[in-house]
Amino acid sequence: MGESNLGLTEAVSIALGGMIGGGIYAVLGVVAQITMAATWAAFVLAGVVALCAGYSYNTLNSLRDAHGGSVSFVQCYLGNATLAGMVGWTLLFGYIGSMAMYAFAFAEFAIALGLPDGIAGLPTRPAVSVLAVAAFVGLNLLGARSTGTVENILVALKLAILVAFGILGLAYIHGFSAAPVDIGLDRLTSTSPIVAAAISFVAFQGWQLLFYDQEGIENPVETIRKAVYIAIPVAVAVYVLVGVVTVNLVPDALTNSPHVALKDAAATMLSPYGLSSFGAVLLSVSALFSTGSAINATLFSAAHFAKGMLTDDLLPDNVGDAETDGVPERTVVLIGTVTAAFAAVGSLNAITSFASLSFIVIFGAMSVLAFQQRDKSAVHPVPPALGAVGALGFFPLMLWNLRTREPATFYMVLVIAGAVIAVELLYFERAYLERKVTRIEAVVSDSVDPDN
DSSP: OOOSSHHHHHHHHHHHHHTTTHHHHHHHHHHEEEEEGGGHHHHHHHHHHHHHHHHHHHHHHHHHSSSSSSSHHHHHOOOOOOHHHHHHHHHHHHHHHHHHHHHHHHHHHHHHHHHOSSTTTEEEHHHHHHHHHHHHHHHHHHTTTHHHHHHHHHHHHHHHHHHHHHHHHHHHHHHHHHSOOOOGGGTSSSSSSHHHHHHGGGGOOOOOOOOOOOOBBSSHHHHHHHHHHHHHHHHHHHHHHHHHHHHOOOOHHHSSGGGGHHHHHHHHGGGTTTTTHHHHHHHHHHHHHHHHHHHHHHHHHHHHHHHHHHHHOSSGGGGOOSSSSSSSSHHHHHHHHHHHHHHHOOOOHHHHHHHHHHHHHHHHOOOOOTTTTTTTTTOOOOHHHHHHHHHHHHHHHHHHHHHOOHHHHHHHHHHHHHHHHHHHHHHHHEEEEEEEEHHHHHHHHHHHOOOO
C-alpha cells in the first residue's frame, strides 16, 4: 500500500472499496432474479454471515502471532501445511472468480454506453472483458497503485453516487409512483432469499484483504477490527438501499436486462427532471469506474497473496519468483490469464456462483477455527457458530440452485473443484506419493526378478 502506515479511515476505505467497488454492479441483477422484492433480505442475511466471519478473522488475528489471513491462521492454529495450501488455492480461485465477475459487469456497462453488441458476427462482451483484464494486468506490471488518500476519495465518490441513487430513487417512488414500496414480505417464508444471499456472498469478501497488508497499517489488530465492523454494515446498508430502489423502479429490467438494471433505474428516477439520459450515462460511467478499480485492486492483492504462498512453498516455483521486489510479474500475468478465460467463457450467474462458493468455504472454515478457540476468554462462541452454520447452510443451497437452474454450470463447478483438489493433493503430498511409488516399484522389481 505504501511505506507510511494507514489509519482507520484508510482501512475502512480499503474494505469498502473491496466490497462496494464492483460488487453491487455485478451481483444485483443475479440476486434480484432469484428473490426480486426480497433482495434486501438476501443482502442482510449475507451481511450477517460475513460479519460473523469478520469476527472470526479478528479473533484469530488477535489471539496469536498469526497475522496474514486465512492461510496463516491454518498454519498457526492447525500446523497443517497441506490444508493451509488448499485454503490458499481456494482463495486464489475465489479472487479470480471475483475479477472475472467484475470484468463481465465492466463489459456489460460498456455496451450499455454505446458499444455494439457484436462485431463481424462475434459477441462484443467477452472481448471487452478480456481487454479490461489485460489493461489492468498491464497497470499492475507498471506498478500503478493508489495511495491511501486517493483510495479515500475514490471510495467516497462511489458511495456518494450510490447513496444519491438510493435517495433519488426513494423520492421518485414517493412522489411519482402510485404503488407502495414492495419489500417482498411474502417471499421471506421461502428459501429464495437464502439462496440469493449465498449467491451474493462474493459481494461481501473485500474486507478480508486488510489482513494481507498488516505491516502497512497502524496498530493493525485494533485498526482492522474496527474497520471490519464499520465496513460490513455500511456495505449492507448501501446494498439494501440500492436493491429496494432498483427492484421497485425497474422490475421488468431486472427480468429482461438484469446485468445493467441499475442504469435503467437511474434513467427512470431522473426522467421527471428531463435528465433520463444523463442518469443512465452517469450510472454506467460509475459502474465502469467501480468495476475497473475493483479488478485492479483485487489483482494487486491476489498477486501479493500468491507471492506469500510462494514464499511458504505453497505454490509451484514456476508460478512466480518469491524473491523479486514487489509483485512477481509472472504471477500477475498468470492470474490475469486465468481471469480473462473465466470472464470470456462463463455466464455472470456461473462466475458469481463459483466465486461465492469459494468464499463460503473459506469463511465457514475460519469460523469453525475460531469456534474451536471458544475456551479463550476473548472469544465469544456465538458469532463463529453463526458464521459456520450460515456457511454450512449456504453451501448446499448454492449447489442445489446451480443443479436446478444451471445444470451445465453445476457439473462444470464439480469438475473444476475435483481437478483443483486433485492437483493440490498431488502437489502438497508429492513427497508422500514419491515414497509410495518408490516402494511399489521396488515390490514390482522384486516380483519380476527370479533371483530375489
